[in-house]
Structures are given as C-alpha cells and as structure tokens.
Amino acid sequence: MTRQPDAPRHVVASGSEADTVVRRLARDGWVVREGFALTGSAWDVTTERLVLHGRITDRDTLQLAVLAAARGAGIVAVCDADSTMGRALIDDLSRLGTVQLGAGGPNAVPVEAGEAVAELVPEQRALLDRLAAGDTIAAAAAAEFLSLRTANRRIAEARALFGVRTTREAVLAYLRQRRTPD
Known part of the structure; x- marks a missing residue:
C-alpha cells in the first residue's frame, strides 16, 4: 500500500497568491475545487487528492475549511493571517499538520512547529522580536x-x-512557533 502525501495547507493573503498555489497543486496532480464544503458521503477524502480553495470571510467558512482539512482535503485559504480569524484558522490547521503561510516557492520546505525557532541565531530572534513589536527593519x-x-x-x-x-x-x-510548547 502506498502512502498518500500529506494534504497541502496554505493560508495566503491575496487571491493572486491563491491562484499561484492552486495552479502549482493542479500541475502536481491535485484535483482543485472552489469552496470548502465537502458533499461526498465518505469521511476520509485523502485518496481523492482534493484541494479546496476560497476566501475565509466568516466563522462558518472557517469551520468548513478546518473540517475539510480534518477529512483529508488540501486547503488554500485566502485570509489575513494577522486578523483574529486568520490566527484562529492557522492555529486550527496547525493542529492537523504543517501550514504554509503565503504562496512560497516550489522548493519551499514547510517547517514543523518549533524546529525553525530552535535554529535561529540570537540576532535573528532579536530582529524578529523587534519587528513583531512594530519596529521597522532599519x-x-x-x-x-x-x-x-x-x-x-x-x-x-x-x-x-x-x-x-x-x-x-x-x-x-x-x-506562532515561539508560543508552541515543546
């Protein structure tokens, strides 16, 4: 029995980023469909290699997206990651596995929670802390x-x-990773 690849989970800021991710996933053999509602009777849709995409505008849509991801569908969600809803979406999807923020590149390697923070040098941590507090890079x-x-x-x-x-x-x-307990 061959192991199915993990379903992709992307949270992007714009429709154009979503289009980029969706095109790349379609080229890789994923079946792409707009909207987050799953109508099939089978609970596990992992073998269908299905990716659902759309804009997260309210709690109901957020719940549909997370449910679809839990059932094994890939997700490409357009949502402001800084908003309350965006943070909730990322937190919920992170419980299911790795979440890629943004379109990334074809060679981007998603990082599991906690791994990247451990690899940062002190200068990088200090800079990211200051940027998170609202400082400019300069x-x-x-x-x-x-x-x-x-x-x-x-x-x-x-x-x-x-x-x-x-x-x-x-x-x-x-x-997000700094808050994740080891």
Whole structure:
C-alpha cells in the first residue's frame, strides 16, 4: 500500500497568491475545487487528492475549511493571517499538520512547529522580536547595533528557514512557533 502525501495547507493573503498555489497543486496532480464544503458521503477524502480553495470571510467558512482539512482535503485559504480569524484558522490547521503561510516557492520546505525557532541565531530572534513589536527593519537594526545590510540578510535567512516569502510571514511564523510548547 502506498502512502498518500500529506494534504497541502496554505493560508495566503491575496487571491493572486491563491491562484499561484492552486495552479502549482493542479500541475502536481491535485484535483482543485472552489469552496470548502465537502458533499461526498465518505469521511476520509485523502485518496481523492482534493484541494479546496476560497476566501475565509466568516466563522462558518472557517469551520468548513478546518473540517475539510480534518477529512483529508488540501486547503488554500485566502485570509489575513494577522486578523483574529486568520490566527484562529492557522492555529486550527496547525493542529492537523504543517501550514504554509503565503504562496512560497516550489522548493519551499514547510517547517514543523518549533524546529525553525530552535535554529535561529540570537540576532535573528532579536530582529524578529523587534519587528513583531512594530519596529521597522532599519529601527530594529539600529537597536541591535547591526548594519541595515546585515539585518536584511539575517531576516532573509529567517524567511528561508520558515519557508515563507515575506518578512511579515516570517514574523508570524516566528511568533506562532515561539508560543508552541515543546
């Protein structure tokens, strides 16, 4: 019996990012469908290689997306990861497995909770803490006595470690993983 690959779980900020992820998953053989409602009678849809996508606008849609993921469907959800609903979605999906924030690249490696935070150097942690507190990269660099170039390089390394494209996504991943108990 061959093991089915884990269903992809993506939370993206825009429809264009969702389109990028959906196209990539379709090329990889996933069956893509808009909306999060599963109408089939079978509980486990893992073998169908189904990916559902859409915008999370309310609690009901959020619950449908999480239920579909629990039943084995892949999810590509458009939602502001900074919002209360976005954080709830990411937390719920994280309980099922790895969640990729943003479109990422084809070579992006999703990081399991806690792994990336342990690999950060102290400079990266300090920069991410300051960015999470609202500092700009330039202000965080100055406060940590780093050149702007070094700060940008450390943050780029952190983005690669978390498997995300943007600094905002790296800060969110850092905050979420930092809270995760070992």
